Amino acid sequence: MATAAQIRANRENAQKSSGPASDSGKEKSSRNNLRHGLTGGALIFLEWENPANFDELWEMLKEEHQPSTATELLLVEKMAQHYWLSQRALTLQTRNVL
Numbered sequence: 001m002a003t004a005a006q007i008r009a010n011r012e013n014a015q016k017s018s019g020p021a022s023d024s025g026k027e028k029s030s031r032n033n034l035r036h037g038l039t040g041g042a043l044i045f046l047e048w049e050n051p052a053n054f055d056e057l058w059e060m061l062k063e064e065h066q067p068s069t070a071t072e073l074l075l076v077e078k079m080a081q082h083y084w085l086s087q088r089a090l091t092l093q094t095r096n097v098l
Contacts, residue, residue: 058080061076061080
């Protein structure tokens with residue numbers, strides 16, 4: 001258990017380190033734990049991936065399935081994302097890109 005002096009020292013030290021202040025520093029630190037982009041809430045593109053290829057896949061699937069409701073559109077979007085991520089996983093298994 002920490003002593004009162006240790007707790008006080010920790011609080012004082014915490015005031016000195018507030019993290020990045022600039023927008024670019026905040027952006028960089030927000031990706032500190034990004035390794036493979038296979039988990040998380042948003043689809044991100046790694047530096048060796050071409051977002052235009054994803055857009056092309058997304059458009060082809062929309063054209064083929066012609067979603068007419070919000071649910072159908074969501075399902076087609078998820079189909080594109082899951083395919084994209086499965087291809088990323090296969091690439092990561094076969095070559096060292098990280």
